[in-house]
Amino acid sequence: MPRSLNHRSFDVIVLGAGASGVVAAIAAANLGARTALIERGSAAGGELISGLAILGSSNSRGEWLIGGPAKGLIDRCDKLGGFVGRPFDGRTMWGACVDPEIMKLVVPEALADAGVATYLSATATDVVAHEGSVHGIIVEGRGEPMLLTAAAFVDASGDAFLSQLAGAQFEQGAPDGTLQPMSLTFRAGPVHYQQLLEFVRDNPQEFMLAESDVITKSPAECAADIYASGLPFVCLQAEGEHTLLREAMEHGQMYPTTGIYIYPTSVQRQELGLNTTRVVGVDPFDSEAAGSAMAALSGQVTQVISFLRSTIPGFSDCQVSGVSGRIGIRETRRILGEERLETDDVVEGRKRADVVAKGGHHVDIHGSGRAQQRIHVKGGKSYDIPFGALIPKHVANVMVSGRCFSSSREANGSARHMGSCMAMGQASGTAAALTARQHRANVRELDLSELQQVLRTEGAILDGIA
Numbered sequence: 001m002p003r004s005l006n007h008r009s010f011d012v013i014v015l016g017a018g019a020s021g022v023v024a025a026i027a028a029a030n031l032g033a034r035t036a037l038i039e040r041g042s043a044a045g046g047e048l049i050s051g052l053a054i055l056g057s058s059n060s061r062g063e064w065l066i067g068g069p070a071k072g073l074i075d076r077c078d079k080l081g082g083f084v085g086r087p088f089d090g091r092t093m094w095g096a097c098v099d100p101e102i103m104k105l106v107v108p109e110a111l112a113d114a115g116v117a118t119y120l121s122a123t124a125t126d127v128v129a130h131e132g133s134v135h136g137i138i139v140e141g142r143g144e145p146m147l148l149t150a151a152a153f154v155d156a157s158g159d160a161f162l163s164q165l166a167g168a169q170f171e172q173g174a175p176d177g178t179l180q181p182m183s184l185t186f187r188a189g190p191v192h193y194q195q196l197l198e199f200v201r202d203n204p205q206e207f208m209l210a211e212s213d214v215i216t217k218s219p220a221e222c223a224a225d226i227y228a229s230g231l232p233f234v235c236l237q238a239e240g241e242h243t244l245l246r247e248a249m250e251h252g253q254m255y256p257t258t259g260i261y262i263y264p265t266s267v268q269r270q271e272l273g274l275n276t277t278r279v280v281g282v283d284p285f286d287s288e289a290a291g292s293a294m295a296a297l298s299g300q301v302t303q304v305i306s307f308l309r310s311t312i313p314g315f316s317d318c319q320v321s322g323v324s325g326r327i328g329i330r331e332t333r334r335i336l337g338e339e340r341l342e343t344d345d346v347v348e349g350r351k352r353a354d355v356v357a358k359g360g361h362h363v364d365i366h367g368s369g370r371a372q373q374r375i376h377v378k379g380g381k382s383y384d385i386p387f388g389a390l391i392p393k394h395v396a397n398v399m400v401s402g403r404c405f406s407s408s409r410e411a412n413g414s415a416r417h418m419g420s421c422m423a424m425g426q427a428s429g430t431a432a433a434l435t436a437r438q439h440r441a442n443v444r445e446l447d448l449s450e451l452q453q454v455l456r457t458e459g460a461i462l463d464g465i466a
């Protein structure tokens with residue numbers, strides 16, 4: 001017998017509470033839209049609460065690219081002592097480093113303060129749509145299934161779940177279907193920061209340094225700057241012929257990987273975040289394969305800790321102090337939008353009249369083993385993300401936000417970082433709120449200059465940046 005569904009109605013529904021969805025929901029609610037945020041996990045925040053440094057939040061010159069609610073989350077962390085700093089890695093990136101334990105408190109508070117109705121452990125299983133116009137989402141949680149309806153939607157699911165069910169087309173991975181590896185990030189402490197920094201200063205050849213064309217210094221000078229900053233934000237590299245990491249791989253002490261990305265997560269706890277594990281060839285939509293991948297990744301975490309403790313100064317007393325709550329998925333679907341952010345747009349740092357968000361991170365595509373493609377944005381500039389790249393073709397009232405936006409694979413390899421995902425979140429949430437407020441059936445009917453003006457008023461950074 002068919003069950004009747006509980007029903008609630010909103011102005012805007014955001015699907016997915018990763019970095020992009022959280023900001024989209026706050027941006028929509030800040031404009032007065034009755035906003036729901038739906039997340040199948042048990043917490044909102046995605047990779048924001050795993051401890052990763054927020055990259056793409058600045059260009060390589062160090063100019064901030066995010067404002068408004070995205071920067072607001074970092075500022076809230078700062079007030080609670082959870083903003084570690086914004087160090088430069090001596091290579092290309094300024095990382096906004098936060099304490100993930102504080103960010104775990106900040107995200108729900110910021111959502112509640114904005115008036116967002118957050119649904120956790122709530123999986124969208126289907127959409128109710130007609131001729132490209134979405135009416136509602138079926139959500140299954142712990143209780144009875146629900147029908148949540150709205151005038152406008154933001155698809156921040158990472159997987160373009162909502163858009164593709166509503167009729168959007170998508171691309172996925174490389175032309176041959178290859179996807180970037182999945183990883184499990186984790187944290188370790190206590191790490192003796194000073195000993196590690198001295199090792200960086202005295203052994204620049206062990207680290208990825210001086211890659212961007214904005215850097216006029218030698219690797220040794222970059223290493224000295226990192227030492228002086230007091231914050232270990234560096235990457236142990238496997239690319240050099242005789243690096244310690246490369247030798248550990250050759251002796252079977254470490255599995256093949258590009259490097260060990262190191263970022264500070266808490267000075268008080270003497271803790272560092274580590275991004276280095278990887279499995280390739282796993283279908284991100286195969287739940288059983290995800291279970292096996294988790295086991296393999298967990299084994300790699302133990303291997304990394306053992307390598308660091310025995311080999312790298314500062315780590316000798318450390319233990320695992322935190323493991324991300326979920327496998328990190330870098331890449332799935334990219335919708336086909338009205339516009340597509342192209343590789344050249346990113347590499348040339350191209351500016352556009354239809355800008356609604358910015359990015360600045362280099363193209364970063366991880367491969368199998370030690371492989372990684374890195375292409376820098378010329379002159380350490382920023383590039384503009386156009387409105388049309390957030391609008392899926394064939395769908396009327398859905399904005400796409402975050403890593404599933406319309407982009408070439410290389411452009412996505414840049415804009416998938418959290419800074420630009422959050423900037424897109426502000427743009428998509430704002431556009432959805434205006435669509436609902438103005439009773440428009442189609443996001444394409446919005447006045448672009450009005451959207452840009454509202455974004456600027458709400459703190460988004462759209463211009464004035466190299």
Ligand SMILES: Cc1cc2nc3c(=O)[nH]c(=O)nc-3n(C[C@H](O)[C@H](O)[C@H](O)COP(=O)(O)OP(=O)(O)OC[C@H]3O[C@@H](n4cnc5c(N)ncnc54)[C@H](O)[C@@H]3O)c2cc1C
Pocket residue numbers: 015016017018019020021038039040041046047048052053054055056122123124125156157158159161182183184185275327328329330401402403404416417418419421
């Ligand atoms: C291992 C790894 C390391 C990285 N390193 C960095 C780094 O150092 N710095 C950086 O800035 N970026 C980094 N990135 C990239 C960045 O973290 C992500 O690309 C970014 O966080 C994506 O955010 P998003 O909101 O677009 O998507 P996601 O974080 O994927 O969020 C989508 C959310 O939607 C939810 N969802 C999906 N489908 C449904 C459904 N049907 N119902 C309900 N909920 C649903 C998911 O549970 C998820 O929480 C890394 C990524 C990975 C995986």
